[in-house]
Amino acid sequence: MQLDIKLLSKNTIAIALLLFCFISNAQTLRKRTTMLMGGRFDITIVAKDSLSAEQNIDSVISEITRIENLISDWKPTSQVSEVNKNAGIRPVKVDPEVFQLTQRALHLSEITNGAFDISFAAMDKLWKFNGSMTEMPSAEAIQKSVEKVGYKNIILDSVQSTIFLKLKGMKIGFGALGEGYATDKCRNMMIAQGIKAGIVNATGDMSTWGMQPNGKPWNIGITNPFRPDKISKIIHLKQGAVTTSGSYEKFVVFDGKRYSHIINPSTGYPSTGLCSVTVLGPNAETANGLSTSIMVLGKKNGIELINKYPDYGFLMITDKGKIIKSKKFGSLKK
Missing domain, CATH: 1.10.3980.10 (ApbE-like superfamily)
Incomplete structure (x- = not known):
């Protein structure tokens, strides 16, 4: 009888140990949407439990707010x-x-x-x-x-x-570049705090790290510029950044020519020729700067620019619907 009790105790301990290991490895995904820096932020955190995930989302929001109060040109005290x-x-x-x-x-x-x-x-x-x-x-x-x-x-x-x-009346504004910077800062902060996975998405400019709770990479959809309600491509990211600049929501057409809301700052004319540019790479700030610049520069000069950044890949969609992508983008595509 004493032997049976000892065996039962060992089995109970073994089960308890298995349960502890399962609980300690369990991951919870929490998501929150908020308006910051003049746009929408979707913050996704994977943590050991809901409370920890929510607390870290709070930390991300606080960091974005801090950056907004420093660099946002519509904040009079920045x-x-x-x-x-x-x-x-x-x-x-x-x-x-x-x-x-x-x-x-x-x-x-x-x-x-x-x-x-x-x-x-x-x-x-x-x-x-x-x-x-x-x-x-x-x-x-x-x-x-x-x-x-x-x-x-x-x-x-x-x-x-x-x-x-130098000139009276001049102004600077970081726009989406600042949003990309904020997503990178938040990702680095979360990694430093031991949060193993998440996404900080600023209206389509996003920094990702880690994996989903099911062990799979994050699925990132690229909007079809001719049918904004549809996904053109899906890419799978573990850690990196993806940004898209495009004219699929804001544009005008004169004499059959499509003019993007992205204006060439040196000429005052809207960009033409490309409907969208998606850039993939290590950080969202650089990716956003590149995607915006390529929209203005156009296909040929845009490719010359991004080729100076070997860690970044691109997918361009022309106003005729033609898709042009780099090898690096292809390696990340399903």
């Missing part, structure tokens, strides 16, 4: 707004984080000859993409709309950590 208020007056000291983000943006402006330019924020809202436009703006009006735009008039002082806009 450092970027202070820079804009003092355009043509004086340099403004900013945090190293804001200074370095501006440095990276200006580097992108230099290598794209102004196809990417954070001073686009000063551009007059001449083009309307709400269905109200009935004719092209005049060449004179378009030229006037970019008078205060020009990255070469953004002066950085790395010693003093200041930003100075």
Whole structure:
């Protein structure tokens, strides 16, 4: 009888140990949607339990809010707004984080000859993409709309950590580049805190890491620009970033030619030729800068640009529906 009790105890311990291992390895997926930085953020966290997942989503939201309060040009108390208020007056000291983000943006402006330019924020809202436009703006009006735009008039002082806009009326704004930066920061923060998987998605610009609770990679759908309610491609990511720039929601058509809401900041004219550009790579900030630049540069010059970044791949869809993709994109496709 004593032997039977001992065997029963060992079996109970074994079962308890198995249950503990199962519980300790169980993963819970939680998702939350919120509006930040002027757009929609979908935050997905995989953690050991619901409480931990929700707490980490709170941490992500707090980090995005912190970044928004630093760089959002529509926040009157942000450092970027202070820079804009003092355009043509004086340099403004900013945090190293804001200074370095501006440095990276200006580097992108230099290598794209102004196809990417954070001073686009000063551009007059001449083009309307709400269905109200009935004719092209005049060449004179378009030229006037970019008078205060020009990255070469953004002066950085790395010693003093200041930003100075030379012309009165100039403005800078990070837009989706800032959202991509925020998703990267949040992903790195979560990894540092031991969260093994998740997605931070800023209106389609997303940073991913880890795997789904079922052990499979994340499924990322690429919108069909001609049928926005349909998915054109599905890619599978473990850790990386994907961003899409496109004209499938906001565009106008004049004389049979499609004009995107993405404006060339150096000319004032909308981009043409490409309906969407998806870029894959290690981080969302760079991917967003590249996808936006390629939309402006067009197919040939866009491919030349992204070929300088071997860690990034692309998928372009032309306004004729033709798909052009890099080998790297193909290697990530199902």
